Amino acid sequence: MSDVVLDLSGIEKTYNRGLPGQVEVLRGLDLRVAAGEIVALVAPSGAGKSTLLHIAGLLDTADAGGVSISGRAMAGLSDRARTEARRREVGFVYQFHHLLPEFSAAENIVLPQLANGVSRAEAQDHAMRLLDLVGILPRAGHRPAALSGGEQQRVAFCRALANRPRLLLADEPTGNLDPETSDRVFATLLSLVRETGLAALIATHNLELAARMDRVVRLEAGRII
Numbered sequence: 001m002s003d004v005v006l007d008l009s010g011i012e013k014t015y016n017r018g019l020p021g022q023v024e025v026l027r028g029l030d031l032r033v034a035a036g037e038i039v040a041l042v043a044p045s046g047a048g049k050s051t052l053l054h055i056a057g058l059l060d061t062a063d064a065g066g067v068s069i070s071g072r073a074m075a076g077l078s079d080r081a082r083t084e085a086r087r088r089e090v091g092f093v094y095q096f097h098h099l100l101p102e103f104s105a106a107e108n109i110v111l112p113q114l115a116n117g118v119s120r121a122e123a124q125d126h127a128m129r130l131l132d133l134v135g136i137l138p139r140a141g142h143r144p145a146a147l148s149g150g151e152q153q154r155v156a157f158c159r160a161l162a163n164r165p166r167l168l169l170a171d172e173p174t175g176n177l178d179p180e181t182s183d184r185v186f187a188t189l190l191s192l193v194r195e196t197g198l199a200a201l202i203a204t205h206n207l208e209l210a211a212r213m214d215r216v217v218r219l220e221a222g223r224i225i
């Protein structure tokens, strides 16, 4: 039996429920992602990709259906317990890096660990290991503004993995880069995910990138088809 990390079953989500013009976005969506598996999420614009990622990442709640992460059902958790679960279990990467501009690359990876109670020495070691894995250890002391777009995004990958999550969620993680850089940086992301044995769900419009993942799922009419 595979080690399911993300388990979404029967997810429903409607915005402005009951109001004129309500938007029914997810209609009984099922999706499972196992440890070590990289799944591409492909969806036409407006199909509900961000809604799905927000629900999977515990940033939003579904109207119906179950979200389970690492075998633990998230229904009925207090806000505080959900935040805690999100911090421990989930890493996010967005199209834009959102790094803290006044801190170095290394500090951007150290800070989330300190917030999670890790000692500075240990956080620093882990940050350096991650920067080494993505090939930019020599840039550890640089601030984001002194890094190229591809390097900034590599730091963002490391930050997403800083607290050793079991699930990585990414929304167009290389969408902001030119095609050549996107290709290289994407390869780095895949090898980083493989190295750490994470479950990854990566939304992309780029079918070539999607084809490099283990499985491609398509979101259409509120379900995975």
Ligand SMILES: Nc1ncnc2c1ncn2[C@@H]1O[C@H](COP(=O)(O)OP(=O)(O)OP(=O)(O)O)[C@@H](O)[C@H]1O
Binding pocket: 015, 016, 023, 025, 043, 044, 045, 046, 047, 048, 049, 050, 051, 052
């Ligand atoms: N807070 C909200 N209130 C009302 N409607 C919303 C809200 N958020 C999203 N929607 C609608 O729900 C649908 C899905 O939105 P979502 O952002 O999940 O799509 P998406 O697939 O991520 O789109 P894109 O790829 O263009 O970013 C869209 O029709 C959007 O207009």
